[in-house]
Amino acid sequence: MPRNQGYILATRPTREQPAGPHNFRLVESDLAAPAEGEVIVRNHYLSLDPYMRGRMNDAPSYASPQPLGEAMTGRTVGEVVATRNARFGLGDIVACTGGWQLFCKSDGRDTRKINLKIAPMQAYLGVLGMPGVTAWHGVHEIIAPKAGETFVVSAATGAVGAIAGQLAKIAGARVVGVAGGPEKCAFARGELGFDACVDHRSASFGEDLRDACPKGVDGLFENVGAEPFAQSMRRLSPFARVALCGLVASGYDGTPTSLPDMRVVLEKRAKIQGFIISDHMESWPKAQAELGEHVKSGRLKWRETIADGLEAAPAAFFSMLKGGNFGKQLVKLV
Numbered sequence: 001m002p003r004n005q006g007y008i009l010a011t012r013p014t015r016e017q018p019a020g021p022h023n024f025r026l027v028e029s030d031l032a033a034p035a036e037g038e039v040i041v042r043n044h045y046l047s048l049d050p051y052m053r054g055r056m057n058d059a060p061s062y063a064s065p066q067p068l069g070e071a072m073t074g075r076t077v078g079e080v081v082a083t084r085n086a087r088f089g090l091g092d093i094v095a096c097t098g099g100w101q102l103f104c105k106s107d108g109r110d111t112r113k114i115n116l117k118i119a120p121m122q123a124y125l126g127v128l129g130m131p132g133v134t135a136w137h138g139v140h141e142i143i144a145p146k147a148g149e150t151f152v153v154s155a156a157t158g159a160v161g162a163i164a165g166q167l168a169k170i171a172g173a174r175v176v177g178v179a180g181g182p183e184k185c186a187f188a189r190g191e192l193g194f195d196a197c198v199d200h201r202s203a204s205f206g207e208d209l210r211d212a213c214p215k216g217v218d219g220l221f222e223n224v225g226a227e228p229f230a231q232s233m234r235r236l237s238p239f240a241r242v243a244l245c246g247l248v249a250s251g252y253d254g255t256p257t258s259l260p261d262m263r264v265v266l267e268k269r270a271k272i273q274g275f276i277i278s279d280h281m282e283s284w285p286k287a288q289a290e291l292g293e294h295v296k297s298g299r300l301k302w303r304e305t306i307a308d309g310l311e312a313a314p315a316a317f318f319s320m321l322k323g324g325n326f327g328k329q330l331v332k333l334v
């Protein structure tokens with residue numbers, strides 16, 4: 001068996017020394033042959049996701065903290081290179097929780113073969129994987145946009161946001177994105193087909209959002225928190241629905257979040273639903289089937305930012321948390 005290489009979480013962030021690449025350490029290890037029922041996967045792509053920042057803390061949350069000294073968690077896609085599991089053959093392309101490493105071992109439970117006829121393998125970490133299903137659930141199970149309603153999505157060109165906005169558009173809504181910078185906004189309008197996109201970095205962000213939503217906001221898919229969330233909430237329409245998907249700009253480093261004035265929720269009789277997609281396994285088959293159909297028909301578009309090589313993972317991860325990614329953030333390992 002070849003030698004394995006991967007990043008472990010070596011230390012946790014502290015108030016004195018905030019999170020950064022220094023918290024990870026690259027280690028080499030021997031790769032034992034698979035035991036009965038196991039497969040070895042050579043990871044081709046690693047998905048970098050904002051939730052990983054929360055796992056670096058040893059604090060109560062919906063998921064347990066990443067243990068120190070173990071390969072950092074993460075979904076991967078790759079090729080089966082050794083197998084003692086009858087469900088998988090050599091050369092099968094699979095998605096699994098392979099972690100920030102070149103090879104992983106799996107007992108097959110969270111590993112599934114993927115269909116390359118629909119899309120390239122890395123799409124199963126984005127539009128056809130967890131981010132796509134998250135977008136589908138928030139749009140269809142929480143907001144349920146109706147034709148003609150105004151739907152706002154933040155981090156609008158990101159892995160979740162780009163898909164959420166396009167699904168709302170397919171449902172007939174008028175879609176307004178919020179994104180960081182003119183290039184991302186132009187992509188949201190031109191490539192993703194959103195009706196408008198406003199730049200949260202602009203000094204006139206609040207007024208721009210108001211102008212883009214003259215009839216108010218009926219559905220809000222919130223990925224960011226902070227100022228984008230506050231400004232969108234101010235513009236809710238009566239009986240608006242808010243899917244609170246993520247707060248990447250506020251609180252993932254453990255600092256208290258500042259949230260919008262909640263009076264608007266009462267005055268507008270709005271509904272806010274926070275959700276974590278791993279609680280909704282019932283959504284996955286339907287979401288993946290529908291997303292697959294949209295991908296096959298070319299209706300869904302997305303973009304990727306691909307960091308090259310395992311050693312690029314820590315820097316790419318922290319860059320993504322500050323908006324350095326343009327589309328789904330991946331690391332190419334092979």
Ligand SMILES: NC(=O)c1ccc[n+]([C@@H]2O[C@H](COP(=O)([O-])OP(=O)(O)OC[C@H]3O[C@@H](n4cnc5c(N)ncnc54)[C@H](OP(=O)(O)O)[C@@H]3O)[C@@H](O)[C@H]2O)c1
Nearest residue numbers: 050155158159160179180223246247248249275276277323
């Ligand atoms: N609830 C769930 O089950 C679930 C599942 C998956 C993801 N999520 C959440 O969904 C959100 C999006 O995740 P993703 O994987 O699709 O990431 P992503 O949108 O591809 O990347 C993160 C984006 O957040 C935006 N951002 C970062 N800091 C910001 C700031 N200070 N102000 C405004 N925007 C900022 C940046 O976009 P701009 O440059 O455009 O601002 C950045 O590109 C995250 O909050 C994540 O935690 C939740």
